[in-house]
Amino acid sequence: MTSHRTNIDLQQQLLVWRRELHQFPELSGQEHQTTARLQDWLAQFGISSQQYGLTTGLVVDIGQGQPVVALRADLDALPIQEQSSHDHTSTVAGVMHACGHDLHTAVILGAAILLKQQEHNLSGRVRIIFQPAEENYSGAYAVLAQGILTDVDVIFGMHNEPNLALGHFATRQGAFYANVDKFNVLVKGKGAHAGRPHEGQDAIYIASQLVVALQAISSRRIDTLETCVVSVTQIHAGNTWNVLPATVSLEGTARTHSKATRQLVEQHFKQIAAGIASAYGVEIEIDWQHGPAAVINHPHWADFATTLAEQQGYQVQQADLHLGGEDFAAYLEQIPGAFVSIGSASSYGLHHPEFHGNEALIYPAAQYFAALAQAALWELHSNSGAPEQHLSKHHLSPNII
Structure with missing residues (x-):
């Protein structure tokens, strides 16, 4: 008792x-x-x-x-x-x-x-x-x-x-x-008047292409039986309505369950970013941080x-x-x-x-x-x-x- x-x-x-x-x-x-x-x-x-x-x-x-x-x-x-x-x-x-x-x-x-x-x-x-x-x-x-x-x-x-x-x-x-990875990306274009985009390198447009292209990692580059999520969770750019900003910053995370897939995601991410940077003649910087x-x-x-x-x-x-x-x-x-x-x-x-x-x-x-x-x-x-x-x-x- x-x-x-x-x-x-x-x-x-x-x-x-x-x-x-x-x-x-x-x-x-x-x-x-x-x-x-x-x-x-x-x-x-x-x-x-x-x-x-x-x-x-x-x-x-x-x-x-x-x-x-x-x-x-x-x-x-x-x-x-x-x-x-x-x-x-x-x-x-x-x-x-x-x-x-x-x-x-x-x-x-x-x-x-x-x-x-x-x-x-x-x-x-x-x-x-x-x-x-x-x-x-x-x-x-x-x-x-x-x-x-x-x-x-x-x-x-x-x-x-x-x-x-x-x-x-x-x-x-x-x-x-899951494996947890965090990424920070800086797209470095050239600013211009919004009415004369040809005089610059539109970082927002280029960043948008990057966001869309990154989704091909899980859908087309990684075995569909493997866990793979790549999510862009933040986009920051510009400070007014009629100017194309020179830079855009992106932040997000990648989640996987195997070491091999984790390595492939980072590799494909950087390849895609390099390809887009080359295609548009800009610089794209990537800070990839390995979490747990x-x-x-x-x-x-x-x-x-x-x-x-x-x-x-x-x-x-x-x-x-x-x-x-x-x-x-x-x-x-x-x-x-x-x-x-x-x-x-x-x-x-x-x-x-x-x-x-x-x-x-x-x-x-x-x-x-x-x-x-x-x-x-x-x-x-x-x-x-x-x-x-x-x-x-x-x-x-x-x-x-």
Whole structure:
């Protein structure tokens, strides 16, 4: 009865903490108060934390020795003005948790507390990583630079999914989230009077040709069975109605799921731009920026996470390929693991000013990740994490379930 009462109290406490995080969001790399709150909340449950050289963010170890299983949550918010009407809206002008990282933090915070309660039953260590700066894709690289994953055997992470119903779970083997590339293009023509375009080199016309031509990359240059999206999202030029501007700037993104396709898209993009520049006798400058790589789930650990989710009562399904970016990919380039989706049943999508994920997902997901970490430790301890081994019911401690 005491344990049941404690779990009810924790369930309510996680909701309180999540709402506080939501009311006081912080941008990437600025999560100082979020970090301080987490330190205080963890300390209330006898959990010490370290920063391992990170400016913001925390790392917690629960248990002892090897093997080591890591769980990761992201902390940062977005530069978006919240438009929701609930009673815990953001108090910070122009900043909100429009991606649900407050939900993720509450889930993994809950998992840490549940694991601490069962620390004596762990077959190794669980490393909890409260990671800063996911939204600008720098946080995972900061964690790696500090050697925080050096002794970790497997890592798991999550994202809430607005298009999934509450109580639903999805992941997939192999590629999941996309390679993310950003491009900035400057078309350098020659300005002229709008009534005498022949005296100049119309940068707007040339940029328009480029935008149209770029769509041939996905439709005619890349295998139609491969994921490929090239989107121009900004065009800036001119400052009056009767002058052809000398320059036009374009900005956008390319999304793919394989390394080979990623390289081909960049190659074709630059070839097309060079061809158009040559045809019109202008200069086209391209700044191509590589963002995070695709999230590539390890087949064994994706299946492992799915099997446990089903045992924990989730409705499981195979996730569709996702075209969002996620710096969790950097971890999976170093060690095996799996990234999963937990249904948040929001009427509005991620990065929308009215996004409001269903916080009822928090406690069941905390229980799930606590059980997942314990089961993964047992798997690694018993079978050396061999891919041919599979999860069975006896791997799970009844105290976690």
